[in-house]
């Protein structure tokens with residue numbers, strides 16, 4: 278098991294400059310974490326290159342972006358996009374004419390999914406096709422990158438891929454019960470993990486969220502060796518999640534959202550960085566705090582750990598800017614609700630014995646329980662209801678701050694990384710934000 282290794286000092290070194298290349302390995306979406314990192318690369322004057330996951334036609338065939346889509350995506354990124362579809366996972370792959378895993382899951386219903394069995398030899402055949410497709414696309418991307426990264430330049434590869442939920446109707450209903458359900462509508466994540474559907478999803482998570490990091494590191498070996506021989510440095514970062522230290526009753530304590538079903542893939546991702554590191558490759562997984570993005574909105578309650586960041590902002594070198602963040606958040610609450618009162622609600626939540634039982638780093642990722650859902654989903658709803666407008670939440674504001682803070686921490690750390698796995702907890706993020714704004 279990976280030891281808990283938080284980043285405690287703000288890294289300030291920077292080797293990246295104009296002429297160096299920043300490669301985004303994942304597609305840029307609106308609120309995503311990687312925005313913070315791209316801002317840094319842009320400020321350093323680096324050339325920004327991206328990829329696309331591609332799009333699916335009506336018959337599910339994967340295709341590159343159309344000219345119009347490409348122009349919009351390049352505009353959004355502020356850099357060139359290599360237009361080869363890099364969708365990972367194998368939920369829609371199969372040998373020609375054979376059923377894909379999505380076809381195989383198509384017959385499952387909310388009544389029968391726990392008993393339905395999959396043909397694992399067929400799943401394996403599909404996995405092989407999907408991995409080959411991804412690696413072949415990777416080779417095309419690398420061939421284009423060879424021409425875009427000159428000798429002697431430094432290259433920063435930023436992995437951001439995470440996902441792998443198959444598009445089958447039944448999973449939507451199951452996810453609603455596991456991640457949002459209470460009382461009679463609740464279902465434990467263990468039921469999913471013990472089913473064939475769950476086992477397949479875990480395999481697909483591994484492919485998308487972990488193995489792609491390995492394919493990236495392996496696929497760019499030649500580029501890495503060429504650049505290193507000509508005086509350049511090459512590094513790889515990825516976003517992990519393995520809980521976060523936040524302020525609880527005045528102390529930084531490790532806690533986590535449960536059940537983080539992707540946790541198994543995230544542990545695998547850490548292992549990939551550790552293996553690469555042992556071979557002398559600068560690869561680091563940054564375990565980042567819970568924030569609200571397109572990918573995390575399904576996990577109701579994941580946002581509750583964000584609130585204590587406000588207190589961290591005050592105690593980690595806070596000044597006028599930290600005060601202004603409190604004021605900005607205060608304004609989002611209904612008139613009769615005080616921010617201090619809301620933070621006390623979060624302290625009470627974190628002191629609840631149902632919640633404290635889940636602060637178990639060794640046992641992570643833990644299955645959820647009905648009692649947990651009752652407290653977590655319930656508190657999430659109560660806190661949201663204290664806002665003036667459900668579409669303008671304190672956690673939206675704080676998510677933006679966290680991603681802003683992680684950008685420079687990761688960017689500077691990767692100039693001379695200290696470990697293959699690092700946690701960016703609320704302490705260092707608050708320090709970084711105060712340093713930037715005071």
Ligand SMILES: NC(=O)c1ccc[n+]([C@@H]2O[C@H](COP(=O)([O-])OP(=O)(O)OC[C@H]3O[C@@H](n4cnc5c(N)ncnc54)[C@H](O)[C@@H]3O)[C@@H](O)[C@H]2O)c1
Nearest residue numbers: 303304309310364365438439440516518567568570572573
């Ligand atoms: N949101 C959080 O609370 C949180 C916390 C810690 C770490 N992270 C990690 O940060 C990273 C970015 O996530 P985010 O939350 O900013 O959301 P996001 O939706 O902005 O990013 C998800 C990324 O995954 C890529 N992706 C999704 N499915 C894919 C597939 N099948 N094949 C290839 N790529 C695929 C997307 O292109 C996108 O780049 C992820 O690795 C995520 O696990 C998120």
